[in-house]
Amino acid sequence: MQSAVLESEHTTAIRSDDRGGKYLVFQLGHEEFGIRVLKVREIMGIQEITAVPQMPAHVKGVINLRGKVIPVVDLRLKFGLPEMEYTQRTCIIVVQVKGESGPMLTGIVVDGVAEVLNLAVADIEDTPDFGDGTATPYLLGMAKVKGKVKILLEIEQVLTSQDLHALNALVQ
Numbered sequence: 001m002q003s004a005v006l007e008s009e010h011t012t013a014i015r016s017d018d019r020g021g022k023y024l025v026f027q028l029g030h031e032e033f034g035i036r037v038l039k040v041r042e043i044m045g046i047q048e049i050t051a052v053p054q055m056p057a058h059v060k061g062v063i064n065l066r067g068k069v070i071p072v073v074d075l076r077l078k079f080g081l082p083e084m085e086y087t088q089r090t091c092i093i094v095v096q097v098k099g100e101s102g103p104m105l106t107g108i109v110v111d112g113v114a115e116v117l118n119l120a121v122a123d124i125e126d127t128p129d130f131g132d133g134t135a136t137p138y139l140l141g142m143a144k145v146k147g148k149v150k151i152l153l154e155i156e157q158v159l160t161s162q163d164l165h166a167l168n169a170l171v172q
Contacts, residue, residue, distance in 0.1 A: 019141055020121040025150055026093065026110040029081055032150045033110075034117065034143060035095065039155050041105060042094040043113055046086045059163070063107060065094065072107035073159065084111070097156050106159060117150070119143050124152065 023034035024043075042065075049072050051061040058077035062069050072092060077083060089112035096103050127139040138157035143150040 025114040027112045034152045039095045046090040070105045074109040
């Protein structure tokens with residue numbers, strides 16, 4: 001029993017310590033979010049997205065990226081924010097995530113890209129407990145930068161296994 005507790009604490013300590021590094025910061029509404037730069041493959045302006053029938057509302061469709069068809073998810077809709085018309089600042093961030101059959105490219109639509117930050121472990125706090133059993137596995141932590149809080153996302157967890165299954169089906 002005690003070894004399980006120690007193992008759990010050890011895993012948490014490792015997870016906390018490996019959160020430092022470079023993050024791409026982007027906006028959704030008035031909030032700023034960050035994802036690990038290592039997951040980012042490309043940042044592009046908004047382009048024509050081909051809608052695919054029978055997809056959840058947050059799955060906008062697919063784009064052609066240099067001859068490769070990749071699915072596109074609107075993070076605003078995924079997070080339950082109101083839909084907004086795309087502007088000049090709207091971007092598609094192409095990220096690489098683990099799909100069912102190996103690495104998979106997916107585009108995520110964001111309101112705008114802000115900066116790349118190099119965060120020290122000391123700048124990152126654990127996600128607060130929101131009570132009422134709210135599960136937040138997609139939150140990596142909260143970064144404190146210049147008096148503001150940036151929400152760090154684990155992009156693999158944001159795109160749930162159901163999303164990845166649906167997205168994988170789009171590109172097969």
